[in-house]
Amino acid sequence: MRIDKTEDASNGGTETAKKERGHVHGHVLRYMRRGLMVGAFLPGQVMSLRKLAAGFGTSPMPVREVLSRLVAANALEETKGGSVRVPRLSPEKLSDLFAVREMLEGMAAELAAKRASPALISELAAINKQLLVAIEKRDILNCLSFNQKFHFTLYEAAASDVLMPLIESLWLQFGPTMYMSLLIPSMPWNASDHEDILAALKDGNAAAAKKGIVHDIRTTCKALLSVAGSQGIELPFAQGADLQFDY
Amino acid sequence: MRIDKTEDASNGGTETAKKERGHVHGHVLRYMRRGLMVGAFLPGQVMSLRKLAAGFGTSPMPVREVLSRLVAANALEETKGGSVRVPRLSPEKLSDLFAVREMLEGMAAELAAKRASPALISELAAINKQLLVAIEKRDILNCLSFNQKFHFTLYEAAASDVLMPLIESLWLQFGPTMYMSLLIPSMPWNASDHEDILAALKDGNAAAAKKGIVHDIRTTCKALLSVAGSQGIELPFAQGADLQFDY
DNA sequence: GATCTCATATTGTGATCAATAAATGATCTT
DNA sequence: AAGATCATTTATTGATCACAATATGAGATC
Structure with missing residues (x-):
């Protein structure tokens, strides 16, 4: 299972998803910030950790950190269940x-x-x-x-x-x-x-x-x-x- | 395997270490926020993920999320190595x-x-x-x-x-x-x-x-x-x- | 036909693991 | 003796795992 990862890495240049070691969450953060400002997400929409991670092709971990930061910036709010969603403004x-x-x-x-x-x-x-x-x-x-x-x-x-x-x-x-x-x-x-x-x-x-x-x-x-x-x-x-x- | 868990749950109340289910990071966050405002940390001080986690008696995971949020709030800044520290203000x-x-x-x-x-x-x-x-x-x-x-x-x-x-x-x-x-x-x-x-x-x-x-x-x-x-x-x-x- | 209940599935949380990169210390060279 | 280089150690990062709680859906009962 790790082998294919290595193979992907050796394929390297083609595997654009793999690049930028240590900055996966940076990529995700920029993407999400722009998405919020420009309307990729709608008020009330709940952001699923795992679905987003799957969408980005990463593990839930970097996404977790990004969502955490966006919550801290009041860009997202968390529900009682711990999920996060785009706030609906009064x-x-x-x-x-x-x-x-x-x-x-x-x-x-x-x-x-x-x-x-x-x-x-x-x-x-x-x-x-x-x-x-x-x-x-x-x-x-x-x-x-x-x-x-x-x-x-x-x-x-x-x-x-x-x-x-x-x-x-x-x-x-x-x-x-x-x-x-x-x-x-x-x-x-x-x-x-x-x-x-x-x-x-x-x-x-x-x-x-x-x-x-x-x-x-x-x-x-x-x-x-x-x-x-x-x-x-x-x-x-x-x-x-x-x-x-x-x- | 689920049985012993149930037993723990029945012991339940005694297991104070297990406390406050699901919101360890909330506790850590409040602690750190107050600490920053009131001077428990000094400008330039680097916050070690593991040391903090050890201090709180938890795994590095919840601390990671808290530090992430504090970085997002500009309360902490990250070094090139990924560590976070208290910013030194000009x-x-x-x-x-x-x-x-x-x-x-x-x-x-x-x-x-x-x-x-x-x-x-x-x-x-x-x-x-x-x-x-x-x-x-x-x-x-x-x-x-x-x-x-x-x-x-x-x-x-x-x-x-x-x-x-x-x-x-x-x-x-x-x-x-x-x-x-x-x-x-x-x-x-x-x-x-x-x-x-x-x-x-x-x-x-x-x-x-x-x-x-x-x-x-x-x-x-x-x-x-x-x-x-x-x-x-x-x-x-x-x-x-x-x-x-x-x- | 509507509602309540229970089972299933999905989701977040916290912990652990492997791997990479940086910092530190020791050794060697000049 | 001082500085540089290299190795060891330690740090964060990203992935995976196990558990708990919630939401969802189907089924049964009223």
């Missing part, structure tokens, strides 16, 4: 979440604006262009992906390894709900705030950049809450659809 | 940490003030009284403990399960450094801000409560930085002293 919690987002990300944007290099600005502009294309094509997955990329590359420029983990924690929390809401046709989508932010960065106007981010967040929150209020955030199709994430 | 990071504290805990204090009940206020007053006693006696452990308790019972009243985990993450990060700095005789200690906060709560003045908290945090930060600036935050006695926490 409108109140979602509102709280976005209020804190405004503070933290507003602060990050302000700091970033003060350090923004021309290279950063053009990078952000490029990302925003891709985002606009995704919006045009109603490509929800890429909408979320590029939107996330826009915000995070901006915040990254703030160079605060205190703020970033906190912001990431928040994004992991509202990510799944975000994806769900975007599926609703009435959800408005525009990137006008992003344009304002880019303009503010070019002017070196930190306060305006902060204001742009706060407005962007507030707009998103209102849209999310209106959807939640109308038909309840308690989902369409919540439980079943285990969309496989293959991006 | 003055810059410590400054960032306290800047974020001001925002988050200021917000929490504001919310809490709006919901403060007489019972809460008297509870906080009682805690503060204990804190004053600890200060009088130069009892560093209880200083930290009651100070933490004061802040957290206040924030708890904000009833935000978004803010609380973030604030806890911050406290876990600066906890060890805090303890170290308190060992320095020149470190000033007073709870005058707490008195102001209590007065603000009695008046139902949320803005004043927020201001009190912010001032308290800022004062602490300045004191910490002055200590860090004078003799470097790179510690006295950093590595060795594995004080056993037995409170």
Whole structure:
């Protein structure tokens, strides 16, 4: 039984699943984080340790560690049985979440604006262009992906390894709900705030950049809450659809 | 084979070592969290999985999960070898940490003030009284403990399960450094801000409560930085002293 | 036909094992 | 005598195992 493992290793290069010794859980972690932010998992969905491990082709052990970390980051919650699932956010919690987002990300944007290099600005502009294309094509997955990329590359420029983990924690929390809401046709989508932010960065106007981010967040929150209020955030199709994430 | 297990179960109550079925890691987690906040571990100290497990009398497995969560919360960092250790904070990071504290805990204090009940206020007053006693006696452990308790019972009243985990993450990060700095005789200690906060709560003045908290945090930060600036935050006695926490 | 109960299967938890990589100490060389 | 290299030891990692609890499903009874 161990022999075939060795053979796989000798096949080596082909066995891509085997690579990166000592960093299996790192791979799994990145995968899951991105999956949460970008909508591969749905609120209420329970994550089975063994099934996930089978999906990744590893033993349950690395997955256990990853899930443990995600629970610690409040990205997942554990049921009484010890299983973990994607939390289902109440409108109140979602509102709280976005209020804190405004503070933290507003602060990050302000700091970033003060350090923004021309290279950063053009990078952000490029990302925003891709985002606009995704919006045009109603490509929800890429909408979320590029939107996330826009915000995070901006915040990254703030160079605060205190703020970033906190912001990431928040994004992991509202990510799944975000994806769900975007599926609703009435959800408005525009990137006008992003344009304002880019303009503010070019002017070196930190306060305006902060204001742009706060407005962007507030707009998103209102849209999310209106959807939640109308038909309840308690989902369409919540439980079943285990969309496989293959991006 | 199942029989003897059943017998053990019938002996049951005597088998205290078998205690608290299914939540050994919960016990370990609480212990470690409190230990970090209250100074049982020192910056730079490496946490050995096996040694900790031996200390807790369990297998390395539950400890592994706990350390994993603490790393996820940025309370611990991992070395290239996969070991985890208590992070050593640079003055810059410590400054960032306290800047974020001001925002988050200021917000929490504001919310809490709006919901403060007489019972809460008297509870906080009682805690503060204990804190004053600890200060009088130069009892560093209880200083930290009651100070933490004061802040957290206040924030708890904000009833935000978004803010609380973030604030806890911050406290876990600066906890060890805090303890170290308190060992320095020149470190000033007073709870005058707490008195102001209590007065603000009695008046139902949320803005004043927020201001009190912010001032308290800022004062602490300045004191910490002055200590860090004078003799470097790179510690006295950093590595060795594995004080056993037995409170 | 609906509900309660029991048996089965699945899941998480804690422990142990094999293997890899790092750290430490000792020995050899310069 | 000091530094470097190599071997030994120890550390985490990923896998597997055994147990306990929970959830699921079928069957029987009301």
